[in-house]
Amino acid sequence: MSNVVNDKWAKLRAATPARIGLGRNGAGLPTGANLEFQFAHARARDAVHSGLDLDALEIELAPFEVIRVTSAAPDRASYLRRPDLGRKLGEGEMDKLNARPPCDVAFVIADGLSSAAVQSHAAAVVHAAAAKLEGLTLGPVVVATQARVAIGDEIGAALGARLVVLLVGERPGLTVADSLGAYLTYGPKPGLKDSARNCLSNIHGKGGMSYDQAADKIAWLTREALRRGITGTGLKEESNTLE
Amino acid sequence: MSVYHCTLGGEVFRFSGLAEVMAKATPARSGDALAGLIAQSDVERVAAQMVLADLPLKAFLEELLIPYDEDEVTRLIVDSHDAAAFAPVSHMTVGQFRDWLLSDAATPKALKALAPGLMPEMAAAVSKIMRNRDLIAVARKITVVTAFRSTLGLEGRIGSRLQPNHPADDLKGIVASTLDGLSYAVGDAVIGINPATDNIPTAMTLISMLDDLRARYDIPTQSCVLTHVTNSIEIINRGAPLDIVFQSVAGTEAANEGFGVNLSILKESHDAALSLKRGTVGQNVMYFETGQGSALSANAHHGIDQQTVEARAYAVCRAFDPLIVNTVVGFIGPEYLYDGKEIIRAGLEDVFCGKLLGLPMGCDVCYTNHAEADQNDMDVLMTLLANARAQFLIGVPGADDIMLNYQSLSFHDIAYLRNSLGLKAAPEFESWLEAMGLVSETGHLLQSDLGAARLLEAAQ
Numbered sequence: 001m002s003n004v005v006n007d008k009w010a011k012l013r014a015a016t017p018a019r020i021g022l023g024r025n026g027a028g029l030p031t032g033a034n035l036e037f038q039f040a041h042a043r044a045r046d047a048v049h050s051g052l053d054l055d056a057l058e059i060e061l062a063p064f065e066v067i068r069v070t071s072a073a074p075d076r077a078s079y080l081r082r083p084d085l086g087r088k089l090g091e092g093e094m095d096k097l098n099a100r101p102p103c104d105v106a107f108v109i110a111d112g113l114s115s116a117a118v119q120s121h122a123a124a125v126v127h128a129a130a131a132k133l134e135g136l137t138l139g140p141v142v143v144a145t146q147a148r149v150a151i152g153d154e155i156g157a158a159l160g161a162r163l164v165v166l167l168v169g170e171r172p173g174l175t176v177a178d179s180l181g182a183y184l185t186y187g188p189k190p191g192l193k194d195s196a197r198n199c200l201s202n203i204h205g206k207g208g209m210s211y212d213q214a215a216d217k218i219a220w221l222t223r224e225a226l227r228r229g230i231t232g233t234g235l236k237e238e239s240n241t242l243e
Numbered sequence: 244m245s246v247y248h249c250t251l252g253g254e255v256f257r258f259s260g261l262a263e264v265m266a267k268a269t270p271a272r273s274g275d276a277l278a279g280l281i282a283q284s285d286v287e288r289v290a291a292q293m294v295l296a297d298l299p300l301k302a303f304l305e306e307l308l309i310p311y312d313e314d315e316v317t318r319l320i321v322d323s324h325d326a327a328a329f330a331p332v333s334h335m336t337v338g339q340f341r342d343w344l345l346s347d348a349a350t351p352k353a354l355k356a357l358a359p360g361l362m363p364e365m366a367a368a369v370s371k372i373m374r375n376r377d378l379i380a381v382a383r384k385i386t387v388v389t390a391f392r393s394t395l396g397l398e399g400r401i402g403s404r405l406q407p408n409h410p411a412d413d414l415k416g417i418v419a420s421t422l423d424g425l426s427y428a429v430g431d432a433v434i435g436i437n438p439a440t441d442n443i444p445t446a447m448t449l450i451s452m453l454d455d456l457r458a459r460y461d462i463p464t465q466s467c468v469l470t471h472v473t474n475s476i477e478i479i480n481r482g483a484p485l486d487i488v489f490q491s492v493a494g495t496e497a498a499n500e501g502f503g504v505n506l507s508i509l510k511e512s513h514d515a516a517l518s519l520k521r522g523t524v525g526q527n528v529m530y531f532e533t534g535q536g537s538a539l540s541a542n543a544h545h546g547i548d549q550q551t552v553e554a555r556a557y558a559v560c561r562a563f564d565p566l567i568v569n570t571v572v573g574f575i576g577p578e579y580l581y582d583g584k585e586i587i588r589a590g591l592e593d594v595f596c597g598k599l600l601g602l603p604m605g606c607d608v609c610y611t612n613h614a615e616a617d618q619n620d621m622d623v624l625m626t627l628l629a630n631a632r633a634q635f636l637i638g639v640p641g642a643d644d645i646m647l648n649y650q651s652l653s654f655h656d657i658a659y660l661r662n663s664l665g666l667k668a669a670p671e672f673e674s675w676l677e678a679m680g681l682v683s684e685t686g687h688l689l690q691s692d693l694g695a696a697r698l699l700e701a702a703q
Contacts, residue, residue, distance in 0.1 A: 005692045008699040012423070016409055016416030019641025019653075020423035027658035027688060029641075037618070037641060041650070044612035080577045080613055081273045113613050172612050173648035 017175060040174035047116035047169070047177040049076055052145060057109070060123035064107075064130075065140040069093040069155070073146040086148035088190070094158055102160030103139035105222055107167070110147035114169030116178040121203055121211070122167045125180065128215035129165065133222060149183050149197070156188025163225055164188045165218055170201060179204040182214060184221050186231040196232040198225070245306060247298075249290040256290035261306045264298070265364070266548035267291035268371045270588055274536045274549045274579035292372050296338030300329075303364040309545045314496045315506055320362050320558045328360030337368045344369065344381045344599075354385050358601030363494070363554035366596040370550070375588065375627070378595040382631035385598040389566045390525025391465045391486065393431050393669035395634055396603055401666045402567070402635030403657045404605070405430035408646035412439050414452050420640050421456060422702055426695040427654035428661065428682055431672035432567055432605065432635035433487060433530060435467040439646050446470040447483045454484040460679075460701060463523075463671035465566070467530050472504055472512045479515045487566060488516045489530045494555030497543030506562070513563045524671065527566035527603070533557070534571040535589050536579030549579060550589065554596045561602055567635055568602045570594070572624075573610035574649055583620030586610060590624050594633050605635035609651040618642060618650065625652055629660045636660070658688045 009021030022033040029037070058066045070093060073085035107130075109122045130138060139159045144151050149168055156164035163186050170179040180203040185196060198221050202208040209217075225231045244260040258264045266280035268291035275281040282288035304324070309317045326333075331353070332340055343349055370378060388396045395402045407420030417436060424430055434453055438445050446468045453466035465486040470478075472490040479485050490509065491502050499505055509529075516528035533556040538544040544552050553570070560568045570593035573586040580586045590606050597604030608625045610616035625636060642653035660666055667673050667686035676682040681694035 005696050005699065008696075009423075012419035012699075012702075015419040016413065016640075016645075018407070018409070018416065018420045018423075018639075018645050019643050020420055022641055022655075024427075024655055024658070026690070027655050027662045029653065029655050033641065037643070040643070041612070041617060048613045081581060082277060083578050084277075171648060173645070174612070174643045174650065175645055177612075 037174070044172040044174055044177045047114040047172040050115055052111050052115040052118055054143060054145075057119065057123060057143060061126060061141050064126070067096050067140050067142045069096055069142060069144050071144060071146045071148070071151055076146065079146040083148060086146055087150035089151065089154050094154070097142070097155060097158035100139065100159055104136040104162050104226060105133060105165060106139035106156050106159045106161035107141045107165050108152040108155050109141065109143045110149065110151060110166055110168040111145050112148065112168035112181070113171045114178055116172070117169035117180040117204065118167070120178045121180045124211045125167055125182070125203060125214050128211045129218040132215050132219035136222070136226070149194070150192070152183065152185060153188045153192050154190050156185065157190065161188060162186070163222060163231070165222065176204050176206050176208065179208060182218055184218065184225060184231050186225045186229065198231050198235055247294045249294045251290045251293065252286060254286070256287055258291060258294060261302060262308050262547050264291050264294050265308070265368060265371065265551050268295045269548045269550055270371070272549070272579070272585045272589065273577060273581040274539055277578055278539050278544060278549070280546065280548050295368055296336065296341070296372050298337050298368070300332060300335055300337060300340055300365050303362050303368065308364060308547050308551065309495060316494060316496055316499070316555055316559060319506060319562060320555065323558070323562065324362060325359035328357055330360070332357065332360070338372065340365070340369050341372055341377070345377060349381070349384065351384050351386055354599070355601070358599065361600055363558050363596070363600060364551060366599045367551040367554035370592045370595055373595070375591050378591040379627060379631040382595045382598045385632070387598060387601060387603045387634065389527040389603040389634070391522040391527055391566050392463045392524060393465070393671045394524055395432055395567065395669055397670065399665070399667060400669060401629055401633065401660055402432035402605065402669055403429040404432050404567070404569070404635055404637045405434045406437070406637050406639045406644065406651070407434070408437050408439070408639070408644055410439055410646045412445055412449065414448070417449070417452070418456065418702065422698050423640055424638060424654050425462070426681065426698055427638070427658045428668055428676050428688055429638045429654045429657045430462070430464050431669040433465050433467050435469055435489070435530070437469045437647060441470055441474070443474050443477055446474055447478055447481065450478065450483050450485055460698070461675070463675055472508055476512050476515050479519065484521070485516065485519065486521055487528055487530045488512045489532070491532045491537070492556050492559045493533065493537045493541070493543070494552040494559070495538050495543050495545060498538040498541045498552070499559070501541035501543060506559070509559070509563055527564055529563045529565040531560045531565050531568045532571055533560070533568065533593070534575055535593070536575040539579070540575065550592055553593060554600070557597050557600045557602055561600055565603060567605055568597055569605050569607055569637070570597070571607040571609065573614060573616060574607065576611050577614040580614070582615035583610075583617070583623070586614070586616055587620060587624045587627065591627060591631065594628055594631050603634040605633050607637040607651055609637070609649055611649045621650070621652060621656075625656055625660060629664055629666060662687055
């Protein structure tokens, strides 16, 4: 490419994170750009397929009590093919949650589609949010693997929680492979629809929502949900403290 | 409901009803397993295919997969069935129909005349006993010409949608991606944006911006903002320069309800877009998107396999003379199409069925990061679809859609298909490309920077 054209593409590139102005050989992608793409895809796939380091996560969550559970999906391949299995607890897992004093709020951490997101951000978000929930009783933190969002309903019901805050690894993209989402569900019980939840997404360090912002929103939604007895489409997030 | 039997390898297989035969005859895919409809063994699948091959095509007119009273898509299919067009194949079984499609008797002219006589279920049925090469061989015989400011579907050409999405709908960012795409000769089917914020003011801003850009360069193409059809109707009422109405549709009334549409809303939008008379070489004003698995994910599949439901969506599309129809084949995720093999098969089935039913069928050759697929699989599918003469394919910068977080084809890939396979863009667009100095007389993308420099110049 000539320098003049190159300079003009550089200006345009600043306007978007899209992969523009890559150059070409014939119709082929230049080697460097091709390998950059392969790297981004490899990182996204690793985020989906690598397992969570549960011991490390538990250490980061201290002093919270941590309970580990697995969904009904026995492995990653089943998890990807059978969304229904990822939404319910595996056999016998419920026993780990029963016979506890009821609580206002239970945090559930689900690996979802990005263990990288959970490993990087979940503990920090739990600590930041818990610090803003003074006066409420918090249950143990439940870490669920091969798990989807709705597993929080069964867990929350078993713990006798009034509200569940479920943190989950979101579907990784090429640019951001470690984005965390948060779902708040009032009155958790199996069979709830997604319209009964409030969702925050894009919690990550590459221009996404910061831990503090996420914690503020989670705290605001939690208190409003407990006060009004509802989450979902009936509760609009209006905490603009940091915007 | 009829019961069908087949004895194969000493084992007796029994299927209750046409829907079960269809589901079990379908090449394996995760969505049918998720729905509990898939054949329990490879041999059972072949047994179902043998039953299917022996069924008369007429059986689909007699045993409706979803009852007439329950579903407006069924009513549309039955009421619009053209018995005269069907007559040449009405005596055939599904297997005989496959043989005929592959034969020289099935000329482009005969196939075009047949389209209104075929129910989607007949197209789906025959596709289930066709190999990938069969699907390509028949699809490439079918020509469907549609037009607005450019003419699509002509022999020796492949169209492209330029998809310049931006996660914050940033206008400069969208223009940057659009110019990049135009420099690769992409955008003759449509320049189409998926807005990150789906509301009327955003869509109107994007529509005006695209229309200004198109007018400034005098590009013979059309633009589209992929917002809900009810938004498009309102946008037309407010006087924005809307070219093409977009909508996602599915193959059952209940699934369409999940998309917030029905046939009467679609008709209203079609009439509204036609009233603007913005097309110069044609008046195909609709752009539909479909994809296997959408009905199941809305729990609105009526126990029918996902490929057959997908074909029924094409009945909805063809009622509104679309400019383009796009199967977004790998977007929905691995619970419906698990890996590259399943995505490739589904992409070929959809383009085959769509074309057989008379639609300007294209494909978003794509996958998500949790599917067992990669760009190599997309390379295979795009090359196959170009040979099947898909109406158009989608291109995004560097194959990476930064708003929707999935991978499609790159602008480079569209250029590869044209350069390597000798295919051209739409004729009006091609003349423009030549005048801009972007392609040679043969439609080959030029290595020179002159065309790109001219594009960038005008953008300053």
